[in-house]
Each structure stands twice: as structure tokens, then as C-alpha cells.
Amino acid sequence: MSDPTTFRRAETVDADEAASALRDIARTEQRTREALYYAGGSSILMLWGIAWAVGYVITYLSPPNANLAWTVINILGVAATLLIGYRGPRALSAHWDRRASSTFILLVAFGAFTQWLLGDAHWREISLFWATLGMGGYIVAGLWIGRFYILCGSVVIALSLAGYFWSGPWFPLWMAALGGGSLILGGLWLRRVGARG
């Protein structure tokens, strides 16, 4: 029969071991959270990449129909995003739940409100506003969830600003190719990372 004092000694951990164990748990938690949000983010990124590309191509080819096209694209995009969030893997759905949907809807509502409040901007500025608002949301999310979103948001904002200043009348096509394209590439990259994980 073993000595009870020996048993008690074996069960204790010193402060350094405890701190190290807690750090390991925090790292594992962080990686799990990243993996869950990356898994759901992949489809959503590709969806919005395609939506952007289609919207900007229509804007370039048929400016009078641009407003209608963007209204339809945004409604479909929001609905599809919420659907992907709720119908994703069970583990993701639990995390996605109401919080991510509410955050997304709030950002859209804030964008619409700001556009109404500050009004009087040209189409080119409004385009850039929505791009920076969406990608700003990605950057803030990236601070808390995982660096990929910071990188993706920063790249798309930089490309959008470059197009705004230097692409002249090609701005819609620039946004379709580089803005939409970056989102699609980001989504594909996340999917690959998810598949490897």
C-alpha cells in the first residue's frame, strides 16, 4: 500500500508548472478558436469575393443598373452569410450562434446609417467606404480571433485605396479583380489550411 504523504506530494504542482499549464491551455484555446472561425470564414470570404466581383463588373458595364444590382447582391449576400453561419459544422455553429450574426448585422446597419447621416458622397467614395467598413470589421475581428483576418483586411484596404487614387475610370474593374479576387484567394487559402488541420 502506498504512503499517503507520497501520494499527496505527487498531486501538487508548483507555481511555475501551474502558470505553464495555464499558458498551454490558453494557447490551445486560441488555436481552437482560430480553427473554428477560419473554417466558417472560408466559405463566407469566397461568397463575398464572388459577390464583389459580380457587383463591380455590373457597375462597370451598366452604371444605371448598379444600385439595383448592389441592393440585390447585398440582400442575397447577407442572407447567405447568415445561412453559412447557422448551417456550418456543429462545433462552429455553437460558436457562431447569435453573436457573430449580430455583429455582422450591426456593421451593415452602421454602414447604412453612416451613409444616410453623412450623405452626399459620390459613388466612388461610397464604394471605398463599404470596402473599408467591411475590412475594418475583419481587422478588429483579427485582433481577437486570428491574424489571418488582420492580414486579409489590410491587403484589401490597401488595394482598394490604391485603386481609388490611381485606377481612374477602371476603378470598378480594379475592385472586381483585386478586391473580389483577394477575398476569393483568402477563402481558398483558409480552406486549404482547414483541410490540412
Next chain:
Amino acid sequence: MTIDPNEAAASLSDIASIERRTRETLVYARSSASLILWGLLVGAGYVISFLTPQNHDGHYGHWSVIAVIGFAGSFLIHRRRSKRDSRMGELLLATELVLLAFGFVFLVLFWPVTPRQMGAFWPILVMLGFVIAGIWLGRFFIYCGIAVTALTLAGYFWAGAWFALWMAVVNGGGLIAGGLWLRRQG
């Protein structure tokens, strides 16, 4: 020792609930001093806007000073507490800075903007950050964000020439009251 799936699920749910409450406590403790600081600064800023006519013509010098003091103060508060919950403080400060940077970008895009529009835009942007933070970190921020946004909009539409003073009370006062409430909770 065995444990059935229901017990395991209940344990995990307990752990998640404790984690959520711990995070809430950390964020609330971290935010109390910052909220009071920003409440005082913003309240003072709106009073200056009301009292100095040149500010109504689009001069925003005092707001730049207030922003610099506010962020320096937030940074010092963060530094003072950094030994206890470093990562959380860094994230909150970084989020504040990102929000501010995007606010400036949005204003540039929609420029020219009237002082009244500006007076409504900033609080609503910050309160958007509050509500989103509240969704993820703790309900207090949702209530605070919704209340200040609603009062800001009410002032924007109905306060007339008293808008700046209205904002000093509801925005500055709201933040101070929120910070004091958080301090009491802590």
C-alpha cells in the same frame, strides 16, 4: 473513474460559464477607469464646442487635444494594470485605435461634414464598438451603447441649438455613470 456524456457536457458548460464571467470581470475592471476618463474628456469637449463659436464653424482643434489626452490616459491605465491582464488590455487599446483610425477614414470619404453630423457620428461609431464588445465580452456594454446611441440620435433630431450641451450630458455623463457603475460592480 468514469463520467457519462451528460455530466461531461455539464462540466464543460460550467467551465465555459466561469471563463465568460472571468473575462467579463477582467474587461469591466479594465474599462471602468477608461470610461470615466473618456466621459470627463468628451463632456469637456462638448462644453467647449458649445461655448466657443468658432468651433461651430468647423474648427476641431480642441477635439484633437482631447483625443491625444484620452489615448495617452488609456495607455497609462493599461500600463498600470498590465501585469495583471496584459493581453486583454493590449487588445482593448488596439481595438480603440483601429476604431479611431477608421472613423477618420470614413469622415475623409464623406467630407465636408457639419459639426452637428460630426458630433453625432463619433459617439455612434464608438457606441457601435461598445455594442459589439458587449456581444462578445459582457452585456453592460450593450446597454451602455444602445442608451447613448438612442440619446445621441434624439439630440441630433430634437435638441436644436443645444445639441452640444445635450451631448456633454448624455455622452460624457453616460460614460462617467457607466464607469462608476462598473467600479461599484468591481
